[in-house]
Amino acid sequence: MLNKIAQKFLFLLVTLIIVFFSLLPFIWFFITSLKTEVEVTSIPPTLIPSGSLNFYRSGIEQYDLLHFVKNSIIIAGLTSIITLVIAIFAGYALARLRLPFKRVILGSLLVVSMFPQISIAGPVWRILQSLGWLNSYQGLILPYVTLTLPLGVWIIASFFKELPDELEDAARIDGCGHLQTLFRIMMPLAAPGIFTAAILIFIYSWNEFFFALLIMTQRDYQTLPVGIALFQGQYTLPWGEIAAASTIATVPLVLLVFIFQKRIMSGLSAGAVKG
Amino acid sequence: MILSLQERERAFGLILIIPTFLFVAIFSLYPIIYSFYLSFHRIILGLPGLGQKFVGFQNYIDLFHDRIALHSMFNTLIFVFISTSCEIILGLLIALVIHQKFKGRGVVRAAVLVPWAIPTVVASQMWRFLFNDKYGLINFAFFGSDINHYRAWLADPFFAFCAIIFADVWKTSSFAALLILAGLQTIPDELYKAAKIDGASGWQRFTHITLPLVKPALLIALLFRTMDALRIFDLVFVMTQGGPADSTNVLQFYGYKKIFAEGLMGYGSTISVFVFLITLIISIFYIKAIGSRLIEDKI
Secondary structure, eight states, rough: HHHHHHHHHHHHHHHHHHHHHHHHHHHHHHHTTTTHHHHHHHSSSSSOOOOOOOHHHHHHHHHHHHHHHHHHHHHHHHHHHHHHHHHHHHHHHHHHOOOHHHHHHHHHHHHHSSSOOOHHHHHHHHHHHTTTTTTSHHHHHHHHHHHHHHHHHHHHHHHHHHHHHHHHHHEEEEEEEEHHHHIIIIIHHHHHHHHHHHHHHHHHHHHHOOOHHOOOOOOGGGGGGHHHOOOOOOSOOHHHHHHHHHHHHHHHHHHHHHHSSHHHHHHHHTTTTTT | OOHHHHHHHHHHHHHHHHHHHHIIIIIIIIIHHHHHHHEEOBTTTGGGGOEEETTTTTTHHHHHHOOOHHHHHHHHHHHHHHHHHHHHHHHHHHHHHHHHHOOTTTHHHHHHHHHHHOOOHHHHHHHHHHHOTTTTHHHHHHHOOOOOGOGGGGGSSSHHHHHHHHHHHHHOOOOOOOHHHHHTTTSSSHHHHHHHTOOOOOHHHHIIHHHHHHHHHHHHHHHHHHHHHOOOOOHHHHHHTTTTTTTOOHHHHHHHHHIIISOHHHHHHHHHHHHHHHHHHHHHHHHOOOOOOOOTTOO
C-alpha cells in the first residue's frame, strides 16, 4: 500500500518536473516581455511583471516587428498551400496507384529530407541569384516547398493508405475517372491527414532560419526568425523587445499545439513510424 | 492509341508525382551535384574577375590542413553523440510518462510538445537570456543575489559547448519522445498482464517487454535525431557565433561562414560536400540497421 502511494507520488513528481522544464523558458520570456526596462535587469529577478506593453510598442515602432510578421505569414502560408497541393497528388499516387519503384521513391524522399542544408546552400543561392530571386517571396517559397515536400508526402500517403479499397472501386464502377475519384471521394476522406500535414508544414516554414538568412538579406523581406536572430540595439541587446518579438512568433504555435495536440502527434509519428 | 486500364493508371500516377520530382530534382539533387562541381574550383564571390578556375583536389587538400575545419568536425561529432544520447534517454522517460493513462494527460502531452514547436531561433534567444552573465536566471539559481560570483557561461569554451547541448536537448527531446511513444503504443497490453500474472516485477517487465519491443522505435528516433543534430546551426548562430575561440564552431556554421561571409564559394562547397558525405554514410549505416521495415510498413 505504502509502496503504491510512493510510486504515485514519484510519477506525479516526474510529470511535474517535465512540464515545468518544458514550459519554463517560454513562460520566462513571456513574463520578460511584459516588464519595464528596470525590471528586466533586476536581481533578484522580478517574478510578476508590471504588465507594461512598452516592449511591444517599441518593438512595433522602432524595430518594425509587424512587417516581419507579415513576411512570415505570407511565406509560411503560401508554402503550406503549394506543398499541400503537390503532396496530395504524390501521396495519392504512391499510396493508391500501381506504380513502379514506389519504395525507392519514398525512400529517396526520406533521404532527401535528411540532407544537411549546407550541402545545397551555395548552389541554391546561385540558382536564385541568376534568376534575380534573392530577396523575393518566391525565392524563399520554392526551396521551402522542396524542404517540406518529403514530410507532406509521407504523412498524406500514410493517411491515404488507411482508406478502404471498396470506396475507390465503387467510384470506378460508377464511372468516376481517376481525377474525379481523387477529388470527390478520396480527398474528403483523407481530409484529417491533409489538415495534419498542413499544420506541420506551416510550423516548419514559420520556424525555418537557415535559408531565410541566406536568401533574405534585405530587411524588407526578412521573416520573424531572421528578425529575431539579428536583433541589435544601439549599445546593449534589447532583451525586452527580443522577448516581445519571440512571444509574438511563438504564441500562435503554442495555441496550435494545445488545440491540435492529437493531430500533431499522430502526424509526426506517421511521418516516421507506422502511425 | 488505346491504353489498357493498368497502363492508364500508371500514366496517371506518373503525372501526379512529376511536380514532386521536379521540385526535388531542381532544388535538392541538382544542387548536390553542383556542390561537387563547385568544390573543384576556385570561386571568390567578392572577386568575380577571377572567374571559376579549376583547381582539382586542391580545396580538399586545403580542407584537411584547415585546423578550424577539423576542429569543427570534431565539435559536430561530439555534439551529435552527446546530445542524441541524452535526447533518446530523456525521450524514453518522457514517452513512458505520457504513455500512462491519467487525468490531464492531453495537457501534459501538449506542454511537452511546446519546446518542439518553438522556433529554434526563439529557443536560442531564450537560453541565451537564461545563461546571461549579469541577470540570467541560471546564475541566480546557482549564486542567488551574489552578483560577484556570476559566471559568463557563454564566454567560457567548455560551458558554452555545454549550454548549446543543453538547449538542444531541451528543444528536441520531445520529438524523440513522440517517436518512442508511437513505438510504446504498439505493445499489446496482454503481454504486461500475462507477465504480471507470472509474477514479473515492474523492472523486469520494463527490461524484458518494453525495451526489446520499443527498440525499433528507439532506432528510428536515433536516426532522425542524429541527422538533425548533424546540421545544427541556429543555436550556434544565435548563442555563440561559433565562439569563444571556435569552441562551439560546427561544420554547418563554418561552411556558412566560408561561403556567405567570406565569399569562398569553391572552398565552402568542399565543406558542403564533406558534410553531405558524412551524413550519407551515417544514414546508410542506420537504414541498414533498421532495415527497410520503415518503408515496408507504409506501402
